[in-house]
Amino acid sequence: MNHLLDKESVGEIIGNLVVNIPSLLVHQEGKVLFGLFENSPDTDGIVVFDGGNLTGLIMRNHFYKEMAKQFGFAVYMGRPIAMLMDTEPLIVDYYTEMSKVGIMAMDRAKNNLYDHVLVTKDNTYVGAVGISPLLSELSRKSEEKVGILKSQNEALKKANEQEIALTKTILEKNLLLEKKSNAVKNLLDNAGQGFLSFGKNYMIEEEYSVECEKIIGRPLHKVNYLDLVSRLYDQEKASIQQLAFKRYFESTSKIKDEAYLSLLPNECVIGEKTIQLDYKPIEFLSEKKLMVVLTDISEKVSLERSMEEERQNQRLIVKALTNSGDINNMFDELQELLETGIPLILDNSPSDDEAFNEIFRQIHTFKGDFGQFCLYNSSKNLHVLEEQLQQLKERGQRSSQAVTELFAGVKTEEILSKDKELILNVLGQNYLQQNEKLNIAKDTVLELQTVIRKFCPEDQCRAILPYVNKLKSKNIKTILHQYQDYVRYICERLAKPVPNFLVYGDDIWIEKENYDKLFKSSVHLFRNICDHGIEHPEERAELNKGENGNITCRITNDSNNNSILIEISDDGRGIDPAVIKMKALDSGLMAEEELINLSDDDAVNLIFAQGLTTKSKVDSLSGRGIGMTAVKEATEQLKGSIGLKTYPGIGTSYLITVPII
Amino acid sequence: MAKILIVDDSLIVRMNLRKILTESGHEVVAEASNGEEACQKYAETKPELVTLDITMPKMDGIEALSTICQEDKKANVIMISALGQEAKILEALDKGAKQYIIKPFKNHEVLEKIDTVLKDIV
Numbered sequence: 152m153n154h155l156l157d158k159e160s161v162g163e164i165i166g167n168l169v170v171n172i173p174s175l176l177v178h179q180e181g182k183v184l185f186g187l188f189e190n191s192p193d194t195d196g197i198v199v200f201d202g203g204n205l206t207g208l209i210m211r212n213h214f215y216k217e218m219a220k221q222f223g224f225a226v227y228m229g230r231p232i233a234m235l236m237d238t239e240p241l242i243v244d245y246y247t248e249m250s251k252v253g254i255m256a257m258d259r260a261k262n263n264l265y266d267h268v269l270v271t272k273d274n275t276y277v278g279a280v281g282i283s284p285l286l287s288e289l290s291r292k293s294e295e296k297v298g299i300l301k302s303q304n305e306a307l308k309k310a311n312e313q314e315i316a317l318t319k320t321i322l323e324k325n326l327l328l329e330k331k332s333n334a335v336k337n338l339l340d341n342a343g344q345g346f347l348s349f350g351k352n353y354m355i356e357e358e359y360s361v362e363c364e365k366i367i368g369r370p371l372h373k374v375n376y377l378d379l380v381s382r383l384y385d386q387e388k389a390s391i392q393q394l395a396f397k398r399y400f401e402s403t404s405k406i407k408d409e410a411y412l413s414l415l416p417n418e419c420v421i422g423e424k425t426i427q428l429d430y431k432p433i434e435f436l437s438e439k440k441l442m443v444v445l446t447d448i449s450e451k452v453s454l455e456r457s458m459e460e461e462r463q464n465q466r467l468i469v470k471a472l473t474n475s476g477d478i479n480n481m482f483d484e485l486q487e488l489l490e491t492g493i494p495l496i497l498d499n500s501p502s503d504d505e506a507f508n509e510i511f512r513q514i515h516t517f518k519g520d521f522g523q524f525c526l527y528n529s530s531k532n533l534h535v536l537e538e539q540l541q542q543l544k545e546r547g548q549r550s551s552q553a554v555t556e557l558f559a560g561v562k563t564e565e566i567l568s569k570d571k572e573l574i575l576n577v578l579g580q581n582y583l584q585q586n587e588k589l590n591i592a593k594d595t596v597l598e599l600q601t602v603i604r605k606f607c608p609e610d611q612c613r614a615i616l617p618y619v620n621k622l623k624s625k626n627i628k629t630i631l632h633q634y635q636d637y638v639r640y641i642c643e644r645l646a647k648p649v650p651n652f653l654v655y656g657d658d659i660w661i662e663k664e665n666y667d668k669l670f671k672s673s674v675h676l677f678r679n680i681c682d683h684g685i686e687h688p689e690e691r692a693e694l695n696k697g698e699n700g701n702i703t704c705r706i707t708n709d710s711n712n713n714s715i716l717i718e719i720s721d722d723g724r725g726i727d728p729a730v731i732k733m734k735a736l737d738s739g740l741m742a743e744e745e746l747i748n749l750s751d752d753d754a755v756n757l758i759f760a761q762g763l764t765t766k767s768k769v770d771s772l773s774g775r776g777i778g779m780t781a782v783k784e785a786t787e788q789l790k791g792s793i794g795l796k797t798y799p800g801i802g803t804s805y806l807i808t809v810p811i812i
Numbered sequence: 813m814a815k816i817l818i819v820d821d822s823l824i825v826r827m828n829l830r831k832i833l834t835e836s837g838h839e840v841v842a843e844a845s846n847g848e849e850a851c852q853k854y855a856e857t858k859p860e861l862v863t864l865d866i867t868m869p870k871m872d873g874i875e876a877l878s879t880i881c882q883e884d885k886k887a888n889v890i891m892i893s894a895l896g897q898e899a900k901i902l903e904a905l906d907k908g909a910k911q912y913i914i915k916p917f918k919n920h921e922v923l924e925k926i927d928t929v930l931k932d933i934v
Binding site for chain 1: 822823824825828867894895896898899901902905906910911912914915916917928929932
């Protein structure tokens with residue numbers, strides 16, 4: 152606006168419009184004036200002076216008006232012009248504002264509205280200004296002003312438009328941002344993961360994602376996170392969690408933050424959901440906070456569970472395929488026990504207690520055997536039965552009547568139905584009759600052998616018979632592989648992680664029947680490995696060994712000696728000769744003097760001796776001190792041998808050598 | 813690369829750690845198999861970092877940690893712990909340990925944790 156004021160102050164005064172107009176003296180006659188107006192048609196008015204003083208103004212239109220009156224011409228032509236002049240014309244100072252002059256001029260009486268305005272400077276006449284140029288100048292000025300205003304207005308409008316545009320942009324940007332943050336929120340809300348955060352007062356902040364509510368099943372605003380999660384764990388875990396949170400918020404070291412956060416439990420169960428919790432450190436306005444990412448992993452967990460079930464079922468089918476005889480036998484034996492065995496035991500035992508214990512033991516054994524053959528459902532059902540017996544025992548109801556009542560409600564078919572169904576669905580209804588067929592097949596082989604021997608010459612017999620024998624022979628690897636499930640079963644009962652089980656080496660086909668005793672007693676060897684050899688997970692961790700143990704079986708065909716080497720090794724704690732010596736002393740196996748002179752190698756081999764057990768407590772798995780002796784006896788009956796090598800902390804190898812029969 | 817003191821009552825763990833650390837360029841200045849020995853070796857060798865087992869005979873790791881941190885406020889101690897010792901770990905962190913490692917550990921995990929602790933000093 153300032154530049155407009157400056158422009159106005161220059162050329163805004165009336166002085167700038169001043170022009171010279173003719174002048175006459177007050178005493179001059181009218182005819183002079185008449186001549187002047189007639190000869191100079193552009194002259195609209197004259198000023199009249201009296202001596203040096205300005206005394207009046209005579210305008211052309213006024214003069215001719217007077218002349219036109221009756222006798223006007225005759226009267227004024229010869230008389231002084233003073234009679235015709237306006238003695239009070241508008242006189243203004245040179246520096247008067249043009250617009251002000253305009254207003255003054257327009258304020259005059261109607262008849263001299265258009266008269267010239269006379270201008271003086273320091274009280275001296277300098278000229279006149281016509282109304283027409285004044286008005287046109289004034290209107291030009293105002294136009295200019297309007298123009299400026301207009302352009303100012305334009306500028307303002309433009310600025311305004313820019314501002315509007317800017318505002319719009321900001322608005323749009325805000326919208327976009329909002330949209331974006333909505334999109335992020337949307338993303339977070341629909342990620343299947345919940346996000347929430349809290350500070351050191353543990354109050355969950357408002358901006359948690361919707362999924363959190365879905366996962367946790369309640370609104371979370373202003374909920375105390377610590378209270379929320381503490382209830383999900385046992386007291387010890389909850390107090391560790393609480394301390395770890397506290398320390399995190401107190402800590403000033405990023406490394407320690409990490410350490411504290413990693414100590415927090417990272418999984419919880421809410422209702423039927425399994426939730427994974429990931430903690431991320433965040434800082435907001437230099438205040439330490441924690442972001443929690445909640446992921447519902449129930450599906451994953453249940454998938455894993457059903458996969459495990461599937462794996463179990465697969466194992467069951469494989470077992471069922473390879474051991475149909477044993478499995479069918481077990482089915483029959485259980486049926487026999489439940490239907491006729493129980494009353495028989497009850498009737499023939501010296502006391503109710505003994506009968507009870509025998510039944511308990513048999514059910515327990517069946518439970519184990521079914522587990523070994525991956526018949527997990529049957530095993531579970533037998534476990535329930537075992538629990539029921541245990542309850543009877545705890546209540547002191549071991550009478551034959553109580554037992555009879557319990558077993559009256561037990562149906563063999565109910566115990567076996569699920570596993571049977573699984574097997575039959577996959578292997579067909581003929582499975583349960585397979586045993587018979589196999590027997591026939593076996594007989595056929597024997598029959599065939601007899602026929603060959605009878606009708607073929609001896610040399611041909613020798614060539615053909617081994618092939619026929621192969622029909623009923625089995626690969627040692629296949630036989631040893633069967634212990635894998637047994638090892639799994641034993642370790643699960645001992646609450647140890649299932650060891651890796653590897654069978655490798657030469658393929659040697661043997662007639663299993665010839666080695667029956669060895670393979671049956673080998674159960675004790677594997678049991679020993681699981682029970683005494685493989686350490687508990689904490690112990691293994693302490694030694695930085697993998698959590699799962701390793702059991703390997705290596706088969707070597709020693710064709711020079713026509714024998715088989717079976718080397719069964721574990722990576723467990725090894726056998727301590729000192730412990731064996733002590734046990735040998737305790738069990739009265741050897742005298743102290745003998746033991747002192749016994750070498751470490753000989754000492755560890757005492758585990759094969761009758762009556763030695765390294766376990767102080769006898770349980771159903773091992774501890775009776777008969778297991779390893781049975782293996783030794785079986786090998787010796789085959790004219791083979793058994794030995795062992797052990798390394799403390801590293802493991803033990805059992806080496807069985809038996810001839811090929 | 814740093815001068816490191818290994819403290820563990822298990823020979824196997826010590827051998828393991830020594831192998832991991834020396835192979836990646838660290839220098840194992842000493843080994844100790846109990847807390848007392850650890851304090852003594854710490855004073856003698858002034859290592860830049862200690863890996864300290866928690867469960868040990870004579871003097872356990874927590875006690876050794878307190879002694880070491882009392883002697884040297886700037887000691888860098890990483891606890892080595894078995895699973896399920898969270899409460900002990902928290903105690904150790906309170907008493908000045910910088911980090912912890914759970915057995916059985918992975919080689920890269922040991923090296924990463926040592927690196928972060930060493931970087932934090934600089």
